[in-house]
Amino acid sequence: MRLTAVFRKTLREQMRDWASLSMVIVLCPFFVFLYWLMTGGGTTSYKVLVINQDRGAVVAGRGTVAAGDRIVEAMRAMKYASGAPMLRVGISADRAAAEARLRDRDAAALIVLPADFSRTLHKKELGLDSPGDPVIVAGDAGNPAYAVASVLVFTVLDAVSRDISGVRPPVSLKEEFVSGTEPRSEFEMYVPGLLVLSIILLIFTTALPLVREREDGTLRRLRVSRMTAFDLLGGVSLAQVVIGSLAVVITFASAALLGFHSRGPILAAVAVSILTVGSVIAVGLVTACFCKNATAVLTIGTLPFFLLMWFSGAAMPLPRVTLFAVGVRSFAVNDILPPTHAVTALNKILSLGVGLGGVVYELIMIASLTAIYFGLAVWIYRRTQLRKE
C-alpha cells in the first residue's frame, strides 16, 4: 500500500534527522520544565512590600495590640496546598524606593499600614466611629501580578481587621469552585495551554518534509509514479502523528514528574491531545500546499501558527464572538480552529475532572475539522503540486 510506504519512508527520514526530531520531541517537555522553573517549582509567590508604620494600641486586659504585625504574619502564613508561600513579604521603610521597585516590577504590590491602624481597629471594637488614616495598597495597574497579589492582600486585610475589631460584614460570602475541588497551582493551570501551543508547532515539521520533496526534486519522480496526493499527504501525516503523539506522552510524563496531576483520567487527556496533533498536522498540510521551499514554510507558516496560537485561546483566554447558536451550542469565529476545542477539552479533563464522555462535542469538532482540513489539503495539493505545468 502506497500510503504505508510513504509513512515508513517519512518516519525513517525523520528518525535520521536527529536535529529536527529532537526539537519536536523535546520542545514541549522543555517548555513545561521552563514554566515549572519560572513558577517557582509549580507555584508563583508574589512579592509584596510592606511599610508598617503602625504604633500599636494598648487595650485593657490584652496589653499592646500590634495589628500591623498581625497583617504581616497573616500574609506570610498564606500557603498553597503544596505548602509553598503565596506571598513573599518584604519590609520597607522608604516609600519612594518601594515605588521604584513597583515600577521595575521587582514587587507586585506595596501596602502602607498607617500609624493609627491598631487604634482605629480598637475604636471600631468599642463601637466608636473613627475612620482613621487609610491603608494604602499601591501597584502597577498594567502588571497582571498586581491583580492577583492585591486580591490576596485584601483577603488578609479583611480577615485580620474583622478578627481584631470583631466587626462582621452585613452579608456573608461563600466561594465555590466549579470543579468542586481546591484551586490548581499556576503551573498546573498553564500545562494544557503549553501543550496545545507546542502541538501547534507541528505545522512546521509537517510542512517541511513535503516541501523538501519539491525542493530536492524527488516530487518529480513521484509524480510519474502511481502515487496520489492522498497517499503522500496521508503517509506524511501518519508519520507526524506518531512523532507528535510521542511528544505528547513525554510531555505529560515530564509534567507529572514535576508535580502536575490531572483531575480527570490522564488517558482521556492524551487521547484529546493526539487527536489535536492530527488536526494541527492537517493545517500543516494546507500550509505546505502554498510553500515552494523551506524559507516559505517559515514565513508563510507563521500565519496559521499565530492564528492557532492567539485565536484558539492556547496562549491566553479570548472572548467568544458568537456567530450563531443551535440549541445550547454557540458557534464563534475561532471554532473553525481545532485547538480552540482542544483547549476547552483539556481544561475540562485536567482541571474540572471530566472524562471522555464530558468532551464528546469537542472530540467531534476536532475530528471533523481534521477531516475538513485534510480533505482541503489533498484537493489543493493535487491542483498546485501534482498537476501538469
Added chain:
Amino acid sequence: MMPDTIPAVNDLSPRSDAFTLDVRGLSKRFGDVRAVEGLSLRIREGEVFGLLGPNGAGKSTTINLICGLLAADAGEIVLFGEAVRPGAEVVKRRLGVCPQEIIIWSKLTCLEQLEFTGEMYGLPRASARRRGLELLADLGLAEKMNRLAATLSGGMKRRLNLALALVHDPDFVVLDEPEAGLDPQSRVLVREYIRAMARRRTVLFTTHNMDEAERVCDRVAIIDHGALLVLDTPDRLKQTIGSGGILEIETDAPETAEAILPDLEALGLRGVRVERTLVVRGADPAAALPGLLERLRARGAAVREVKHRENTLEDVFITLTGRRLRE
C-alpha cells in the same frame, strides 16, 4: 554561410500501434520561448533511440511532455497505442524516467529508496525489494545497498538514479543524459547496461555526446530550437554529408580564412566556419591540406592548429546549423 540541408528520414506511416512512442505535431511554449515546435517522431519497439541536440534544443521539454509532467500546447503523444493524457495509466505502468539531475532521497539507503519507489509504482513490498536487489547487483551497487544515498560518490549516485527509473520494470525507459557526470568505469557499465536492457525494452535517451550516441543508438533524431532536423541511423546520417574525413583548421583570423570556403568546391570539398575553425569535409581532405594552407597564408591568416579525424554525428549537426552541439 547557409548550412547544407538534409531531408529528415522519419517513418510516419498511419499505423501507430507497432511503435512504442508516436509523437505528432508536438508544440510547447513558455511565454515567448518556443521550446518544442511541431515535433513528430516515432520510436520502434526494442530500439535504442537517441534524441540529440545542443543545450536548450528542447530535449528535456520533449521528455517532460512524453512523461506527462508538462501539458502540450498542441500535438499528440501516443504511448503503446494509448494517448498520453493527465494521469494516463500507460505512463505510470509502462514508462520509467531517469532525469538528468540526480534525484534521490539522501536520508534513505540505496535499497530503501528502490523499495519505496517500487511501491510507489504499485509493486508489492517484497517484489520491490527483490527487484531493488537485482538492480543494485546489475549496476555494481550491491555492496552499498545499506549505505545512505548521501554518502555515495557522484558516479554511484548516477547509477542509483538510473536504477530508480527501472525498479518497476518498465517497457519504455527514458534516460535524460544518463552518462553525464559518470567516471569512465561507470560510463562503460551504464552503456553496457543500456545495450543489454534494450533487448527487452525500448530506450529513449538524450545526449549531446556524439560518441555516446553513435555507440549506443539504433537511430537518432537531431533537434534544434525545438524542431526536428534529421532522424535516421547514425551511419546513414553520416553518409548524408558524404563519406571521408574531416579537417579542422583553426586560424587567428577566422573572417579572413572564411574567404577561402568558396574555393573548396573546385577541390571536391565542402566547409563551414564554426567560431575560429574552418571545418572542411570531403572524400580525402588531407590530400588538399597543403593547398588549403597555401591559400590561407596568401590571405594572411596564420594557422594555429590542424586536426584530421573521421566523420561524426557532430559534423551532421554542424553541417545543418553551422554550430557545434555544445555551443
